[in-house]
Amino acid sequence: MELFRSANIDWLGKKWYFLGFSLIFSVAGLCSIFFWHGIPTGVDFKGGTDITVQFDSAPHEDAIRRALSDDHIKDATIERISDVGGGMVGNKVIISLPLSSAQDTAHDEGRSEVEQALGAGYHDSGFHVVAVDIVGPTAGKQLTHEAELATLYSLLGMLIYLWFRFELIYGVAAVVAVFHDTLITIGFFSLTNQEITLTVVAAILTLVGYSMNDTIVVFDRIRENLALSRRDKLPDLVNRSINQTLSRTVMSSGLTFLTVLCLFIFGGEVLRGFSFALVVGITIGTYSSIAVAAPMLVAYQEWRASKAPAGKRVALPAAKGVRR
Amino acid sequence: MGRNLASRTGAIVAVLVIFIYGIFGIPYGGLKASLERRINLGLDLKGGTHLVLQVHVIEAVNSDTDRDVQSLNTALAATGASAAKLDPTNPEVITISGGSAGQQSAIHDILTGTEYAGYDVTSTGVSGYKMTMRPTEAAAIEERALDTSIDTIRQRVNTLGVSEPQIEKYGLGDNEILVQLPGVSDPGRVESIIQSTAKLEIHAVVASYGSMAEAQQANPAGIPPEDELLPGNNGEGGPDQYYLLKRLAIVSGTDFRDAQPSTDENGRPDITFDLTTEAGDRFYKYTDANKGTGQMAIVLDNQVREVAGIEGAIRDQGRITGGFTEQQAEDLSLMLRTGSLPASISYLETRTVGPTLGAASIHEGVMASIAGLVVVLICMLIYYKGAGINANLALLLNLLILLGFMGFSGATLTLPGIAGVILTIGMGVDSNVLIFERIREELKLGKTAAAAVQDGFGHAWTTIFDTHVTTIVSAAILFLFGSGPVKGFAVTLTIGLMANIFTAVFVSRTIFDFLLTKKPRGTMELSI
Numbered sequence: 001m002e003l004f005r006s007a008n009i010d011w012l013g014k015k016w017y018f019l020g021f022s023l024i025f026s027v028a029g030l031c032s033i034f035f036w037h038g039i040p041t042g043v044d045f046k047g048g049t050d051i052t053v054q055f056d057s058a059p060h061e062d063a064i065r066r067a068l069s070d071d072h073i074k075d076a077t078i079e080r081i082s083d084v085g086g087g088m089v090g091n092k093v094i095i096s097l098p099l100s101s102a103q104d105t106a107h108d109e110g111r112s113e114v115e116q117a118l119g120a121g122y123h124d125s126g127f128h129v130v131a132v133d134i135v136g137p138t139a140g141k142q143l144t145h146e147a148e149l150a151t152l153y154s155l156l157g158m159l160i161y162l163w164f165r166f167e168l169i170y171g172v173a174a175v176v177a178v179f180h181d182t183l184i185t186i187g188f189f190s191l192t193n194q195e196i197t198l199t200v201v202a203a204i205l206t207l208v209g210y211s212m213n214d215t216i217v218v219f220d221r222i223r224e225n226l227a228l229s230r231r232d233k234l235p236d237l238v239n240r241s242i243n244q245t246l247s248r249t250v251m252s253s254g255l256t257f258l259t260v261l262c263l264f265i266f267g268g269e270v271l272r273g274f275s276f277a278l279v280v281g282i283t284i285g286t287y288s289s290i291a292v293a294a295p296m297l298v299a300y301q302e303w304r305a306s307k308a309p310a311g312k313r314v315a316l317p318a319a320k321g322v323r324r
Numbered sequence: 325m326g327r328n329l330a331s332r333t334g335a336i337v338a339v340l341v342i343f344i345y346g347i348f349g350i351p352y353g354g355l356k357a358s359l360e361r362r363i364n365l366g367l368d369l370k371g372g373t374h375l376v377l378q379v380h381v382i383e384a385v386n387s388d389t390d391r392d393v394q395s396l397n398t399a400l401a402a403t404g405a406s407a408a409k410l411d412p413t414n415p416e417v418i419t420i421s422g423g424s425a426g427q428q429s430a431i432h433d434i435l436t437g438t439e440y441a442g443y444d445v446t447s448t449g450v451s452g453y454k455m456t457m458r459p460t461e462a463a464a465i466e467e468r469a470l471d472t473s474i475d476t477i478r479q480r481v482n483t484l485g486v487s488e489p490q491i492e493k494y495g496l497g498d499n500e501i502l503v504q505l506p507g508v509s510d511p512g513r514v515e516s517i518i519q520s521t522a523k524l525e526i527h528a529v530v531a532s533y534g535s536m537a538e539a540q541q542a543n544p545a546g547i548p549p550e551d552e553l554l555p556g557n558n559g560e561g562g563p564d565q566y567y568l569l570k571r572l573a574i575v576s577g578t579d580f581r582d583a584q585p586s587t588d589e590n591g592r593p594d595i596t597f598d599l600t601t602e603a604g605d606r607f608y609k610y611t612d613a614n615k616g617t618g619q620m621a622i623v624l625d626n627q628v629r630e631v632a633g634i635e636g637a638i639r640d641q642g643r644i645t646g647g648f649t650e651q652q653a654e655d656l657s658l659m660l661r662t663g664s665l666p667a668s669i670s671y672l673e674t675r676t677v678g679p680t681l682g683a684a685s686i687h688e689g690v691m692a693s694i695a696g697l698v699v700v701l702i703c704m705l706i707y708y709k710g711a712g713i714n715a716n717l718a719l720l721l722n723l724l725i726l727l728g729f730m731g732f733s734g735a736t737l738t739l740p741g742i743a744g745v746i747l748t749i750g751m752g753v754d755s756n757v758l759i760f761e762r763i764r765e766e767l768k769l770g771k772t773a774a775a776a777v778q779d780g781f782g783h784a785w786t787t788i789f790d791t792h793v794t795t796i797v798s799a800a801i802l803f804l805f806g807s808g809p810v811k812g813f814a815v816t817l818t819i820g821l822m823a824n825i826f827t828a829v830f831v832s833r834t835i836f837d838f839l840l841t842k843k844p845r846g847t848m849e850l851s852i
Contacts (some may be wrong), residue, residue, distance in 0.1 A: 268688030
């Protein structure tokens with residue numbers, strides 16, 4: 001069985017569509033980040049208290065809210081979790097309290113208050129607290145800072161490795177593509193107003209790895225073809241490289257996509273944000289290798305050619321010697 | 325070729341056996357039990373409490389310079405000069421003032437003596453000096469305070485009977501400690517026991533006041549530097565009292581040898597304590613000298629618990645009463661036994677996962693991953709026929725090595741760690757697909773099966789090498805700069821990718837070579 005026996009698609013001819021598509025999603029995400037939902041971070045990053053309560057029967061959010069406000073607990077947000085498991089597992093509610101003060105001192109207030117308030121004011125069914133997350137403002141800031149630094153350094157590390165193995169422009173193109181994927185994925189979280197938690201950050205790191213992997217496969221083929229036939233026009237050569245790796249791209253990405261789709265559908269509520277990031281990320285990561293990274297190489301070469309003295313041929317740096 | 329193939333097969337079988345041992349150990353009590361024994365699950369998966377706390381190490385520096393101020397004052401008494409700390413927010417600085425001109429060299433000699441080697445002494449004008457603790461000295465005190473805190477917390481947690489607690493420095497911020505308590509889902513009591521400084525001291529009482537205002541009236545010039553004002557309550561539920569105490573404690577923290585909960589003559593819970601011999605001698609001397617006249621206060625965590633007149637000389641035993649419940653008396657004596665914390669502690673982060681939630685998320689996560697894996701395995705078989713078996717064997721062996729490594733290293737599998745496993749599966753599939761697609765291309769060029777396999781692996785190797793090294797580089801950086809969740813991801817990813825290079829390239833190639841030896845030389849047939 002074989003797909004794409006001899007694909008011959010002019011990918012670079014569609015670069016304006018790609019650019020438009022990427023711009024629409026990036027700009028929509030950015031607009032949402034700056035003007036609408038912001039980056040919806042969970043308790044992990046902004047600090048506060050999350051209390052997960054398991055009820056014996058389906059909980060009534062209004063009754064919970066009434067019980068809390070009777071006990072003077074304000075600003076609590078109540079989120080019903082709908083687990084696929086249903087039944088006992090499904091009757092969960094997350095009660096979130098914002099940071100009570102900018103200090104770390106009043107750390108533990110909230111948990112016992114919520115328990116008392118529910119005990120006194122909620123009579124529909126029994127309940128018990130199954131998980132509590134309390135994050136102080138300092139810890140939240142440190143985590144945010146660390147996640148940003150770690151991601152930045154690892155992008156830098158990959159850039160330097162690609163510079164060493166290929167050429168600087170390949171590294172830049174790959175990192176831009178990965179950055180594009182991260183931006184769009186975070187934009188999706190902002191647009192759908194889903195919280196970014198620590199597990200989602202792990203998923204974003206996964207998509208960075210995956211997108212990079214995908215881009216390098218295409219670049220590697222370009223490098224190989226450049227070494228074989230230096231006289232071809234670059235856009236043709238890039239097109240050929242993408243087409244040659246197309247069945248691999250579809251097969252690999254398709255299978256990985258299926259895996260994370262299983263996780264998204266059957267993985268339960270705890271993994272929902274995580275698998276959502278991967279479903280979006282794998283799709284965008286595959287797309288960006290073809291639609292962002294490769295056209296960037298061509299654009300760079302065309303830009304260099306336009307600056308070079310007339311009549312002088314400018315070839316894309318054919319990457320360093322391929323060692324076998 | 326034949327012998328080469330045999331030794332490669334031998335190597336693969338050896339790796340297989342080693343890592344299966346890594347997963348299950350010597351199985352007893354069933355495979356599932358062995359698996360659970362060998363693979364450490366993170367708290368997010370099995371339930372438990374995760375605490376991040378910060379030690380206010382500056383307090384340890386403060387009490388160190390406090391002690392030095394006291395001993396300086398004793399040493400300087402003859403010269404007429406006195407030492408004091410003027411700025412409470414800057415505890416490393418001691419100022420010395422007074423002393424006649426003729427005494428300057430004597431004062432200077434005392435200040436630069438070996439006892440105060442940790443300070444830099446500078447002159448401030450006419451007859452004053454400033455002593456600043458050297459940063460290295462302050463850092464050493466802070467480091468010691470952090471280490472002592474970790475030891476103390478570990479002892480306290482151990483006495484509570486929490487199994488396999490993990491207590492260590494936490495790299496995210498300064499002076500932070502990570503405490504992980506598996507299986508503890510109601511951390512209230514543990515938290516307060518960890519947090520209690522349990523700083524028990526006995527101070528001489530200078531005066532007592534009924535309110536803060538009264539205390540201020542009595543000391544219009546402010547509290548003298550050698551004294552301190554502490555709150556306390558006068559019996560159960562009584563009105564608040566304020567006590568002016570000598571700052572330097574008669575006995576403190578490390579002077580206590582043992583403490584036990586007990587009951588007083590009325591059957592109310594209290595605590596009896598023993599002092600070390602050396603402190604006992606000191607205490608005897610003091611109580612003997614102030615018999616009948618002085619008062620002393622038992623101060624716990626900067627709060628006066630009890631004030632008593634000194635009726636006779638006491639050597640090494642004492643008792644604290646003051647309205648404890650039985651539980652409080654028990655917890656407090658536990659804390660006194662394990663030693664006090666050198667500085668107070670605050671919580672930055674508390675995470676509790678109940679065992680049921682953890683179990684539910686494992687169950688769902690594992691089922692979903694298995695479902696995904698089965699889909700992948702079936703697709704590979706359909707699309708690549710015979711070669712699909714190669715890929716599937718390679719993929720399963722990869723997961724086996726990954727799990728085996730987790731078993732050997734004792735590394736903890738967390739939810740982000742599972743993310744690393746998923747990326748490993750993704751890239752494992754990709755490596756196989758890359759190789760197979762390349763072999764198909766070579767076959768299309770009219771090469772024999774053997775040559776196509778040879779060249780297919782050769783071409784794909786460059787790509788696989790680059791993708792894997794790039795990702796391992798980024799995972800290594802995440803491991804170095806990240807903590808907790810990010811680290812868990814980096815560990816499984818790095819190991820998974822290394823295993824993948826072995827399985828997707830070496831193992832899969834060996835299987836191809838084995839199949840080719842069964843076929844006539846120069847065949848064009850290959851199930852791929």
